[in-house]
Amino acid sequence: MDEDQKSILRRASSRFPIPPGAKFSYGTAGFRADALVLESTVYRAGILAALRSLKTRSVTGLMITASHNKISDNGVKIADPSGGMLTQAWEPFADALANAADSDSLLQLIIEFAKKESIVIDGNCRAEVLLGRDTRPSGESLLEAAKQGINSIVGSAAVDMGILTTPQLHWMVRARNKGVKASERDYFEQLSSSFRCLMTLVPGECKVKGTDNKLVVDGANGVGGGKLECLMNMLDGLVIEVRNDGKGGGILNEGVGADYVQKEKVVPQEFGSNDVGMRCASLDGDADRLVYFIVPSASSDNIVLVDGDKILSLFALFIKEQLGILYKGVHENNAYQARLGVVQTAYANGASTDYLKGLGLEVVLTPTGVKFLHEKAAEYDIGIYFEANGHGTILFSDSFLCWLEKRHNELPEGSEQQKAAVRLLAVSKLVNQAVGDAFSGLLLVEAILQNLNWSINHWSELYRDLPSRQLKVKVMDRTAVVTANAETVAVKPPGIQEAINAETVKYPRGRSFIRPSGTEDVIRVYAEASSQEGADTLAQSVAKLVEQFLG
Ligand SMILES: CC(=O)N[C@H]1[C@@H](OP(=O)(O)O)O[C@H](CO)[C@@H](O)[C@@H]1O
Numbered sequence: 001m002d003e004d005q006k007s008i009l010r011r012a013s014s015r016f017p018i019p020p021g022a023k024f025s026y027g028t029a030g031f032r033a034d035a036l037v038l039e040s041t042v043y044r045a046g047i048l049a050a051l052r053s054l055k056t057r058s059v060t061g062l063m064i065t066a067s068h069n070k071i072s073d074n075g076v077k078i079a080d081p082s083g084g085m086l087t088q089a090w091e092p093f094a095d096a097l098a099n100a101a102d103s104d105s106l107l108q109l110i111i112e113f114a115k116k117e118s119i120v121i122d123g124n125c126r127a128e129v130l131l132g133r134d135t136r137p138s139g140e141s142l143l144e145a146a147k148q149g150i151n152s153i154v155g156s157a158a159v160d161m162g163i164l165t166t167p168q169l170h171w172m173v174r175a176r177n178k179g180v181k182a183s184e185r186d187y188f189e190q191l192s193s194s195f196r197c198l199m200t201l202v203p204g205e206c207k208v209k210g211t212d213n214k215l216v217v218d219g220a221n222g223v224g225g226g227k228l229e230c231l232m233n234m235l236d237g238l239v240i241e242v243r244n245d246g247k248g249g250g251i252l253n254e255g256v257g258a259d260y261v262q263k264e265k266v267v268p269q270e271f272g273s274n275d276v277g278m279r280c281a282s283l284d285g286d287a288d289r290l291v292y293f294i295v296p297s298a299s300s301d302n303i304v305l306v307d308g309d310k311i312l313s314l315f316a317l318f319i320k321e322q323l324g325i326l327y328k329g330v331h332e333n334n335a336y337q338a339r340l341g342v343v344q345t346a347y348a349n350g351a352s353t354d355y356l357k358g359l360g361l362e363v364v365l366t367p368t369g370v371k372f373l374h375e376k377a378a379e380y381d382i383g384i385y386f387e388a389n390g391h392g393t394i395l396f397s398d399s400f401l402c403w404l405e406k407r408h409n410e411l412p413e414g415s416e417q418q419k420a421a422v423r424l425l426a427v428s429k430l431v432n433q434a435v436g437d438a439f440s441g442l443l444l445v446e447a448i449l450q451n452l453n454w455s456i457n458h459w460s461e462l463y464r465d466l467p468s469r470q471l472k473v474k475v476m477d478r479t480a481v482v483t484a485n486a487e488t489v490a491v492k493p494p495g496i497q498e499a500i501n502a503e504t505v506k507y508p509r510g511r512s513f514i515r516p517s518g519t520e521d522v523i524r525v526y527a528e529a530s531s532q533e534g535a536d537t538l539a540q541s542v543a544k545l546v547e548q549f550l551g
């Protein structure tokens with residue numbers, strides 16, 4: 001690194017001092033904190049994104065958002081060249097950068113890391129970082145800090161893509177590196193045209209009448225609502241009414257949004273008795289999560305939740321059915337044996353796992369956090385992953401898609417088999433291959449319901465959720481809990497798992513586990529049982545055990 005570069009870094013970084021006493025960690029979903037303390041972190045994340053771009057000789061991304069967290073918070077995460085999350089191998093460096101005490105130690109860290117990773121910072125090799133932010137008021141100044149971080153690495157270009165959903169930014173990074181068109185318009189085009197393709201294949205007897213094609217969407221007063229309004233103008237066969245689009249004075253994520261709806265299981269603001277029986281959906285603050293719900297009666301605030309597990313089940317069922325049609329009559333030796341896999345976490349409702357296994361599907365669990373689910377799903381030809389909270393997607397392997405294209409061209413025009421191939425190809429284009437995307441998920445749900453001629457009630461009754469309860473326990477040191485087997489077993493502190501087991505066996509269909517949160521300073525407790533009362537008491541008993549063991 002030459003002296004000019006060093007002095008640029010020293011000068012720029014001294015304008016973004018780290019707040020006294022602050023400690024940042026690149027957690028389950030990047031850095032998150034009160035927006036007021038984040039400038040130095042975002043500046044440094046800009047440096048990180050530029051270095052990652054130099055290292056990979058590809059475009060990377062930087063997104064400023066705190067998703068479902070409150071409006072005064074913000075956050076920053078890096079998109080790798082694949083469009084996925086930053087490689088886990090760089091997370092320790094991200095932590096070290098964010099916590100470097102001053103300009104000199106920051107510079108030292110960068111020099112050492114660049115040496116270790118053989119990154120040449122000489123201005124000859126160009127880095128490019130796409131920037132996006134959600135609608136939070138703090139986003140504008142934080143974006144400026146990110147730009148300065150990127151510009152502190154000589155030869156780097158920061159490209160401001162404007163206000164975006166998180167999945168849009170990830171999609172753009174992936175598209176840029178694949179050398180295909182990558183604007184917001186291209187994103188909307190790809191989603192709407194693949195949706196249209198799926199809708200043209202809806203069997204004649206399933207074509208919807210009247211208002212059955214209407215969906216009401218809660219936009220969480222975030223970026224998703226307005227973007228969905230742009231997208232819906234490009235769709236046929238589906239009428240979307242967006243509420244909580246952020247233009248009506250409501251506050252981001254307050255009493256609205258996918259996280260609120262999934263955790264509290266009550267109607268979001270602006271929804272009520274007029275919506276009884278309607279198909280409703282909620283996005284989260286940056287539109288990478290999606291849940292559906294029904295308002296069952298005018299007299300209560302309760303909802304029937306159709307969560308990420310049910311979205312996953314609908315997708316798995318549809319894809320399995322299409323594969324069945326595609327392979328009909330084909331001798332096993334002549335067909336590409338597509339490996340279909342389903343990935344969940346321990347938070348998946350036990351009834352969903354039973355249902356999926358009952359369909360004959362391979363189901364695996366990973367630890368919480370989409371980076372783990374995504375990685376596992378990528379091992380399959382078709383890997384479907386979802387967290388119960390509504391974040392997930394479907395990944396297709398290149399080799400399977402290549403075979404599918406070829407097979408599609410060989411099949412008789414207009415045959416059922418060819419239609420199945422067209423549907424699967426359309427799904428692979430509709431569904432965001434970079435990260436979970438509420439818009440992809442929503443359009444795929446809608447297309448599948450219409451293809452199967454199912455109401456939301458029918459879908460919701462695929463299986464009955466086991467009653468469950470989640471609690472949070474504040475402890476002195478949450479790192480004292482260490483888990484194994486995809487977080488289903490606590491191996492530390494010693495004896496706690498045996499005590500949890502002794503409680504759990506008291507309840508029919510009882511299941512419970514604990515884990516330290518990766519985004520909050522708490523231990524999370526999950527319990528399910530055959531009755532709500534059972535799930536509640538089990539969760540409370542386990543929470544007490546956590547207090548006893550960890551105080
Ligand atoms: C139980 C739960 O919903 N956990 C969430 C939450 O992680 P925690 O590590 O549990 O705080 O935030 C993550 C990031 O959004 C999300 O991936 C995850 O599913």
Ligand SMILES: [Mg+2]
Nearest residue numbers: 067284286288
């Ligand atoms: Mg989100």
